[in-house]
Amino acid sequence: MIDNHILAAIFVHLITAILQLIAWRKTITQRYLSVGGTFLALIVAIRLFEKVYAEGTLTLNASNWEAPFGIVFVADLLAVTLVLLTSLAGFAVSIFSTTGLSRQRMMYGYFPIFHFLLMGLIGAFLTGDIFNLYVWFEVIIISSFVLMTLGGRKAQLEGAIKYMALNILASMFFLTGIGILYGITGSLNMADLALKIQTVKNQNLIGITSIFFILGFGIKSAVFPLYYWLPSSYHTPPSAVAATFGGLLTKVGIYAMLRVFSLIFIPDEFTKQLLLVIAVLTILTGSLGALVKTNVRRLFSYLIVCHIGFMMGGLAMFTKIALMGTIFYLIHDIMVKTNMFLIAGVIRQLRGSMDMSKLGGIYGEYPKISLLIAIVLFSLVGIPPLSGFWPKIFLFQEAFGQGQYVFVGALIIGSLVTLYVIAHMWSEVFWKNAPEQSLLENKFAPMPLFKKILLILPVAILAGASLYIGLYAEGIVQVADRISNDLIDTTPYIEAVLGPKR
Amino acid sequence: MELLLILVLGLMYAAGVYLILRRSMIKLLLGIMMMGNGTNILIFVMGSITRGAPPVINSNHNIFQDIYADPIPQALILTAIVISFALSAFAIVLLKRAYALLQKDDLDDLNTPEEEDI
Numbered sequence: 001m002i003d004n005h006i007l008a009a010i011f012v013h014l015i016t017a018i019l020q021l022i023a024w025r026k027t028i029t030q031r032y033l034s035v036g037g038t039f040l041a042l043i044v045a046i047r048l049f050e051k052v053y054a055e056g057t058l059t060l061n062a063s064n065w066e067a068p069f070g071i072v073f074v075a076d077l078l079a080v081t082l083v084l085l086t087s088l089a090g091f092a093v094s095i096f097s098t099t100g101l102s103r104q105r106m107m108y109g110y111f112p113i114f115h116f117l118l119m120g121l122i123g124a125f126l127t128g129d130i131f132n133l134y135v136w137f138e139v140i141i142i143s144s145f146v147l148m149t150l151g152g153r154k155a156q157l158e159g160a161i162k163y164m165a166l167n168i169l170a171s172m173f174f175l176t177g178i179g180i181l182y183g184i185t186g187s188l189n190m191a192d193l194a195l196k197i198q199t200v201k202n203q204n205l206i207g208i209t210s211i212f213f214i215l216g217f218g219i220k221s222a223v224f225p226l227y228y229w230l231p232s233s234y235h236t237p238p239s240a241v242a243a244t245f246g247g248l249l250t251k252v253g254i255y256a257m258l259r260v261f262s263l264i265f266i267p268d269e270f271t272k273q274l275l276l277v278i279a280v281l282t283i284l285t286g287s288l289g290a291l292v293k294t295n296v297r298r299l300f301s302y303l304i305v306c307h308i309g310f311m312m313g314g315l316a317m318f319t320k321i322a323l324m325g326t327i328f329y330l331i332h333d334i335m336v337k338t339n340m341f342l343i344a345g346v347i348r349q350l351r352g353s354m355d356m357s358k359l360g361g362i363y364g365e366y367p368k369i370s371l372l373i374a375i376v377l378f379s380l381v382g383i384p385p386l387s388g389f390w391p392k393i394f395l396f397q398e399a400f401g402q403g404q405y406v407f408v409g410a411l412i413i414g415s416l417v418t419l420y421v422i423a424h425m426w427s428e429v430f431w432k433n434a435p436e437q438s439l440l441e442n443k444f445a446p447m448p449l450f451k452k453i454l455l456i457l458p459v460a461i462l463a464g465a466s467l468y469i470g471l472y473a474e475g476i477v478q479v480a481d482r483i484s485n486d487l488i489d490t491t492p493y494i495e496a497v498l499g500p501k502r
Numbered sequence: 503m504e505l506l507l508i509l510v511l512g513l514m515y516a517a518g519v520y521l522i523l524r525r526s527m528i529k530l531l532l533g534i535m536m537m538g539n540g541t542n543i544l545i546f547v548m549g550s551i552t553r554g555a556p557p558v559i560n561s562n563h564n565i566f567q568d569i570y571a572d573p574i575p576q577a578l579i580l581t582a583i584v585i586s587f588a589l590s591a592f593a594i595v596l597l598k599r600a601y602a603l604l605q606k607d608d609l610d611d612l613n614t615p616e617e618e619d620i
Contacts, residue, residue: 131578138585145592149599157600158612161527164596168534168589169522175541175582182575183548 003058005048006075009083009122012041017115027106031098034111038087038094041118045080045087052080053479057496059128067498068192074128076493078327078483082125082255085331088465089247089338090118092458097240099447099454100345105150105238113150117143117244124252128497130178130264131188133256137174137220141167144249147241148233159233166229170219177212181264184209191497194263194490210265214274217260221253223312224281227305231289234304235297235354239345242297246304247338251330254311258326262487267318275316280410282309287417296354296429297344299421300337303380306414307333310395313407317398323484325394328476332387332469336380339462343373346455347429352441356425361434369456370430372463377426379466381419387470390477507547514540525609527597534593538586542579549575 016037023029052058052075062071075083094114101110120139127133144167149160182188184205185196197206215226222230230250234242261267267275286306293299311333314326346369348354350362363370375386382388392415399408444452469476486493514536521533549572557570604611 131581135581135585138589142588142592145596149596152599154603157596157603160596161600161609161612164593165522165530165534168593169537172534172537172541176544179541179545179548179575179578182545182578183550188574 006060008044013115013119017112020112030111038091042087045084049080049084068189072128079125085334096458156236159236163233174216191494217257231301234301243341279313283410283414322398324480325391327480328391349444356428359429360432363430390473511543
């Protein structure tokens with residue numbers, strides 16, 4: 001079914017960013033525009049989600065070019081769920097940015113670039129054309145380069161060089177893969193590719209081409225041998241920026257893998273084994289890295305890597321239940337990881353540091369804020385009624401069912417280390433008495449109440465979303481169930497794009 | 503012609519990989535740019551080079567009559583060139599700023615210990 005509303009969220013961000021460019025250096029106007037724009041995008045995303053949930057996949061042919069020839073935008077349930085989560089995370093980060101960011105950074109265009117980044121993310125989720133996906137990826141990485149370097153401190157530039165080099169390399173692998181794929185099949189439309197790839201005689205060539213996509217998306221989603229750029233760059237930018245990156249950027253890589261490997265390259269035994277080995281090693285290296293870090297944000301960066309492994313494992317097993325686990329984990333992870341970096345920003349405002357040896361006593365001083373943060377940390381660890389718990393059931397169930405005991409072991413180790421690391425952080429940051437030499441400044445206490453609310457409200461919104469995901473798991477499971485059905489049987493997607501006659 | 507282009511693009515990929523594996527930041531940048539151009543030639547070759555007519559259909563026909571040149575790879579390359587131009591421009595400025603701060607052109611020196619800022 002053809003529907004023009006698909007692109008509304010993209011245009012909301014585009015227009016907001018352009019208006020903000022007109023209001024260059026008027027930071028107060030930009031703040032209002034940003035919060036208003038992200039709120040509008042959130043409403044648009046909710047309506048789109050409701051529509052797709054009720055009516056099924058919607059498509060839009062750009063400039064009315066028929067499907068396999070022109071660029072097509074496809075809003076299936078997976079895409080709109082991620083658009084909804086991105087919009088919610090974007091709204092929270094936007095509120096946080098109004099106070100959690102230094103004025104100089106706003107002066108040099110933080111807000112417009114932030115909106116371009118969100119636009120790129122939503123575009124990447126909605127496009128149904130593989131070259132168009134590449135273009136949206138470039139929109140994302142160029143915006144993220146600017147956000148990462150904005151401010152120009154030494155550590156930021158150093159992190160940005162590593163980030164830039166590996167992400168450009170990832171795009172290059174991706175583009176190489178697209179070039180070869182076009183040479184083999186003569187098509188760029190993902191639904192059309194799904195049909196044409198089955199008729200190719202030399203299936204080994206397809207297998208080799210898929211390696212380029214594993215490499216490209218692997219670097220972007222930070223899996224085992226390719227993740228080193230992430231922990232060495234994510235701790236450098238401001239917390240608001242790190243929240244957008246940590247919550248959303250690696251998840252685009254996972255989304256692209258889910259899309260490409262369910263639609264175009266159906267994983268064979270070798271690919272499944274390869275992805276599973278990658279997943280196990282990602283969990284192990286990520287969790288071991290998190291064990292030794294004392295800076296809160298570095299610790300969170302390694303936890304991102306660790307939990308990417310959980311999602312990869314679900315994709316590697318490629319059965320309905322495993323994919324349900326992956327989708328549910330993706331939904332939970334976007335909310336929690338965004339919130340974690342916002343919390344790191346709040347801690348930094350409270351104590352002026354993010355090093356655990358210099359922190360302490362926050363629980364005694366701010367019990368209510370600490371309890372709010374505790375909800376998020378419990379969700380991350382996966383204490384039963386909360387959101388991190390449910391996806392793991394599916395992953396464990398399927399891993400046992402398939403006899404993948406190494407992956408089961410990695411899941412257990414990953415979960416236990418997450419628990420240990422978070423418990424350790426809780427005792428160091430919140431329970432331990434503040435260290436003697438309290439030279440560190442508290443920027444939070446002298447703030448007016450309104451600004452305090454602006455800092456805490458986004459954490460509360462995302463914590464509420466996590467609570468909702470955890471306590472209303474039944475509904476989320478239904479969504480994940482439908483999405484994983486779509487991923488296993490892609491006929492509805494292909495028919496929605498190319499028309500029912502095939 | 504195709505064989506020549508394949509050799510050239512293989513050489514560009516090889517040179518790009520070699521340069522990326524060096525420790526100098528400038529060589530890293532040159533390597534990335536060289537690999538990007540190699541990718542462009544790859545897409546060009548994959549679109550199968552033919553000495554065909556331009557892809558325009560006569561008004562009295564409904565489909566292509568002769569062999570025609572595929573326009574899509576050229577459109578893809580054009581897009582990729584524009585994007586890689588923007589990325590290279592950004593990368594050059596970033597490396598210049600980093601050099602001004604560090605006074606070094608060695609990737610191994612990019613490890614200043616943590617500094618605290620928002």
